[in-house]
Amino acid sequence: MKTDKSESIFSNNRRWIELKKANEPEYFKKLALGQSPEILYIGCSDSRVAFEETIGAKPGEVFVLRNIANMVNNLDFSATSVINYAVKHLLINDIVVCGHYQCGGVRAAMLQEDLGIMNPWLRNIRDIYRIHKNELNEIENENDRYDRFVELNVIEQCVNVMKIASVQKAINSRKLAIHAWVFDVRTGELKDLKLDAKSILTSLTEIYKLV
Numbered sequence: 013m014k015t016d017k018s019e020s021i022f023s024n025n026r027r028w029i030e031l032k033k034a035n036e037p038e039y040f041k042k043l044a045l046g047q048s049p050e051i052l053y054i055g056c057s058d059s060r061v062a063f064e065e066t067i068g069a070k071p072g073e074v075f076v077l078r079n080i081a082n083m084v085n086n087l088d089f090s091a092t093s094v095i096n097y098a099v100k101h102l103l104i105n106d107i108v109v110c111g112h113y114q115c116g117g118v119r120a121a122m123l124q125e126d127l128g129i130m131n132p133w134l135r136n137i138r139d140i141y142r143i144h145k146n147e148l149n150e151i152e153n154e155n156d157r158y159d160r161f162v163e164l165n166v167i168e169q170c171v172n173v174m175k176i177a178s179v180q181k182a183i184n185s186r187k188l189a190i191h192a193w194v195f196d197v198r199t200g201e202l203k204d205l206k207l208d209a210k211s212i213l214t215s216l217t218e219i220y221k222l223v
């Protein structure tokens with residue numbers, strides 16, 4: 013699909029509208045009433061990872077934040093605004109940080125290469141490598157190390173989510189759950205890393221507890 017073939021994009025759109033209306037005549041009227049998504053999805057920008065499609069979700073069901081390597085950076089007001097809006101206003105009860113194997117952003121952070129304006133973003137990913145350097149350096153096979161780095165990055169971004177005051181409050185008051193998942197572009201499978209959010213939150217308490 014190329015944008016210079018915009019004719020096909022718009023004709024696809026018209027066909028999609030017709031299909032939706034044929035299945036459910038009031039579809040767009042209902043969609044316009046508002047959103048009450050149940051999941052906040054924080055994922056990578058990678059075009060191969062179409063989360064809603066892979067879990068069979070429909071428009072209106074998933075609130076989404078995507079960036080390179082599914083990062084939750086303290087100074088990224090886009091990320092913190094999305095998370096706060098999802099937790100405080102949409103009252104979402106499940107936050108999913110979903111990375112994916114073969115992530116180019118994670119790969120770039122494993123290379124000694126000056127990537128200009130990308131450097132500060134990738135530095136946040138390199139910080140994750142530094143935190144888990146001992147475990148990662150013990151993995152001899154480079155592909156296995158790359159896979160594990162993807163997983164550890166997801167877990168650390170969940171930790172970053174839990175540093176936010178509104179998230180801490182919602183975990184305590186209404187059982188907001190944080191999930192660490194990885195999508196495998198090689199098989200289409202979604203893997204649950206089974207994050208132990210409670211014990212991570214306990215270990216964060218001394219330094220990061222706000223509420």
Ligand code: CO
Pocket residue numbers: 056057058080081082112114115116117118
């Ligand atoms: Co990626």
